[in-house]
Amino acid sequence: MSAQTTTARIDISAPCGTVRAVVDDEIIRARGIRYARAERFAPPVDEPAVDAIDATRPGPASPQHRIDPNAEFRFDQIGGLATSEDCLRVSVTMPADALTAEEALPVLVWIHGGAYVSGAGDAEIYDPRALVTEQRLIVVSVTYRLGVLGYLGQGRPEHSNLGLLDQISALRWVQRNIAAFGGDPDNVTIAGQSAGADACAHLMIAEATTGLFSRVIMASAPLGLSGGTESMNWAMARVAQRIPTEASVPEILAAQDEVHKAALVGGLHAGMCFGVHYGDYPLPSRAEAAAAWQRVAPEYDVLMTRTEREMAFFAGFVPAFHRLHERRLTSPMLESLISGITSAVYTRAAKEFYDRHRMSGGQGSRLLIVSRGDGSFFDAAHSGDLPLLFPGPVWDSSFLDYGTTAEVAGPELRRIWGSFATSGSLPRVPVPGLIDILG
Numbered sequence: 507m508s509a510q511t512t513t514a515r516i517d518i519s520a521p522c523g524t525v526r527a528v529v530d531d532e533i534i535r536a537r538g539i540r541y542a543r544a545e546r547f548a549p550p551v552d553e554p555a556v557d558a559i560d561a562t563r564p565g566p567a568s569p570q571h572r573i574d575p576n577a578e579f580r581f582d583q584i585g586g587l588a589t590s591e592d593c594l595r596v597s598v599t600m601p602a603d604a605l606t607a608e609e610a611l612p613v614l615v616w617i618h619g620g621a622y623v624s625g626a627g628d629a630e631i632y633d634p635r636a637l638v639t640e641q642r643l644i645v646v647s648v649t650y651r652l653g654v655l656g657y658l659g660q661g662r663p664e665h666s667n668l669g670l671l672d673q674i675s676a677l678r679w680v681q682r683n684i685a686a687f688g689g690d691p692d693n694v695t696i697a698g699q700s701a702g703a704d705a706c707a708h709l710m711i712a713e714a715t716t717g718l719f720s721r722v723i724m725a726s727a728p729l730g731l732s733g734g735t736e737s738m739n740w741a742m743a744r745v746a747q748r749i750p751t752e753a754s755v756p757e758i759l760a761a762q763d764e765v766h767k768a769a770l771v772g773g774l775h776a777g778m779c780f781g782v783h784y785g786d787y788p789l790p791s792r793a794e795a796a797a798a799w800q801r802v803a804p805e806y807d808v809l810m811t812r813t814e815r816e817m818a819f820f821a822g823f824v825p826a827f828h829r830l831h832e833r834r835l836t837s838p839m840l841e842s843l844i845s846g847i848t849s850a851v852y853t854r855a856a857k858e859f860y861d862r863h864r865m866s867g868g869q870g871s872r873l874l875i876v877s878r879g880d881g882s883f884f885d886a887a888h889s890g891d892l893p894l895l896f897p898g899p900v901w902d903s904s905f906l907d908y909g910t911t912a913e914v915a916g917p918e919l920r921r922i923w924g925s926f927a928t929s930g931s932l933p934r935v936p937v938p939g940l941i942d943i944l945g
Contacts (some may be wrong), residue, residue, distance in 0.1 A: 515562065518605065518807030520686035522679070528662040529602060533641045536687070537597040537628060538565030541671065541679035544651070546751065547659040549668060550594055551674045565595030567626030568652040569755045583618075583625045585900070591755065593649050596676050597627055599634045600644040604688030612928045613659070613689040615646045615680060615719065617673060619726075619889075622780040623653045623762070630900045631892060643923025645690040648676040654746060654762045657780040661743030666783035670712060673705060677718040695721035699892065701778060702921065703727035707859065710806060711798040713788035714892070721807040721930055723923060726888055727814060729855035731778050733792055738779060777820070787893040793869030796862065803868030809923075809928040810860050811891065813875040816848040819888035819906075872930050872944040873922065878911060879939075894919045916938040 516534060518525040527536035539561050542550035557876040566588040604611055618625040618632055627647035634645035650656060651671035658860045659665020681691050696719045698706045703724035709715050710722060745768045769779035784792040821844055854873075863870050875894075877886040884890065884905050892910055893901040901907050908915065918937045926932055936943045 518686060520683045522683050525559045525561045528562050532602050533635055534600050534602055534604065535597065536561035536599075538563055538595045539679075540565075540594060542594040542675040543592070543594050544594060544668070544672070546591065546655065546663075547665050547668070549555075550672050552675055552678060553594075554808060557704065558767045561597075564648055565626075566590040566593045566630035567629070567649060567654060568593045569759060570620075570624045570652055571759060571784065582619055583631065585631075587626050587628060589755075591651075591655060592674055593626075593651065594675070595627065595649045596679055597647045598644060599638050599647070600687055600689070601638055601642055604644060607663050607688055610690035610693070611644050611688055612640055612921075613644045613680065613684050613691070613694045614647060614723075614927045615648060615677065615694060617648050617650075617695045617696060617698035617702035617705050618697060619702040620652070621778045622657055622669065624653075625702075625750075630898065632896050633898050633900070634825045634896060636897050636916070637895065637920050637923065640920055641927070643924060643927055644684065644687060646676075646680055646684070648673060654749065654758055654765060654781050656748050657741060657782070658765065659852045660749050660751070661746040663783070663786045666786040670705065670708060670782055671788065673709060673713055674712060674718070677709075679717065681718060684709045690912070692720075693928075694719040696721060697723035697847045697923070697927070699723070699725040699938060700728060700888065701781065704729065704778075704781060707799075708789060710802050711790060711795060715788075716805075717918065720805070721809075721927060722763070723809045723811070724856075724925065725861075725891055726777055726813060726852060727810065727856055728851050729859055730851040730853075731775050732930070733784075735772055735775050735779075738769050738775055739783065741768040741771050742779060761863075774847070775838070777851075799859070799862060800866040803863045805864035806863075806868055807858070807926070808868060808870040809865050809926045809932070810856055810870065810872045811875065812852050812856060813888060813890050814848075814877045814886040815844055816852045816888040817844045818884055818886070819890070821883075869930060871926070873932075873936075874940055874942040874944055875915075875919075876940060893920060895923065911940070927944060 514529045516527050516529050518527055525536050527534050540553045544550040567584045569589045572582050603928045627649040636643055650669045656669030684691050704727050706724050708723050742765045745765045769776040790798045850925050875886055875891050890906055893906055894912055897916050922932055
């Protein structure tokens with residue numbers, strides 16, 4: 507927080523209770539508001555109204571490894587946030603004048619990524635200040651259960667999609683409460699990146715989501731990892747069924763590592779082995795999913811985005827790929843590998859999803875974050891759009907830092923998201939060398 511930043515407290519009367527929020531110069535933050543409670547391996551129960559809510563501090567993250575034990579490249583998604591199983595929280599960030607504005611503001615509900623095993627809604631890397639102030643949006647950031655706690659449990663069907671049910675509970679909270687914060691409950695966009703984008707796609711066809719949102723932004727959705735995971739899920743469930751119900755959190759995380767090892771039978775799918783399970787509530791079966799997306803297409807505007815070299819992010823986890831990159835003669839081999847896996851995981855399945863959506867009567871647009879061609883290993887890599895959407899000093903020393911390029915690409919990408927969340931339309935002008943609008 508800079509020396510010029512001033513803060514004060516403000517009370518907001520909402521259906522959930524009187525919310526004590528923080529005025530932080532151009533924005534108001536109400537953080538760490540409980541939207542539900544859940545017992546371990548049980549569905550969430552919406553939180554009833556209470557008298558007073560202290561929303562002056564960030565909420566905790568779901569239990570997770572701060573540094574992925576399966577990766578040799580280090581990236582901490584949650585910084586200094588506490589972790590807790592009692593993590594079902596939303597945080598609302600709004601323009602400072604939202605409570606007195608003449609018209610209700612558009613609402614963007616942010617669902618973080620992290621392969622369904624890491625991240626948190628209140629992580630500093632997702633600070634929505636720039637989106638809120640520049641685009642006059644209200645951003646609601648959601649924290650939900652991850653890994654074994656959110657997407658597998660002890661391998662039983664009723665444990666499969668708890669994290670998805672958390673997200674639906676959070677969307678119900680938005681419908682009940684967002685008007686009190688100056689937001690329009692009839693103009694809600696859900697948005698996510700990576701696993702968060704995968705979640706958004708599946709919220710479209712989940713039971714009990716009708717009327718909770720009308721637009722969807724999917725950034726770098728790994729839809730190519732959906733389906734064909736039956737043997738992997740079976741292997742994971744066999745290990746998970748041995749987890750004691752009363753295991754400690756460290757024991758849960760240790761068991762999660764063992765589950766991940768079992769998932770390696772899934773090959774490429776093991777990269778996001780935790781996630782939604784088709785055929786378990788609230789999702790249709792895998793065979794019925796395409797028809798379900800066709801049926802709901804007219805109800806949703808969809809914006810799908812991706813980066814040109816998605817897999818470069820993950821290649822960075824493997825020292826051998828770094829050595830290939832440093833030896834110029836073998837760079838074409840590495841680039842071919844990055845291109846091929848990017849196509850398999852991100853490009854082809856996303857194009858299929860988009861074409862089906864449009865042919866079924868849905869409105870939509872696509873855009874591409876393109877390579878700058880400056881030789882950077884992580885140029886146009888997966889997550890490279892995050893510093894553009896959520897700029898801040900946390901990115902200054904990051905391998906994803908775009909440097910001065912972000913001063914041009916960032917405002918333009920945020921303008922695109924803001925326009926879509928407000929009206930479903932896009933500025934039709936690409937940013938040469940940075941952003942291509944694909945139609």
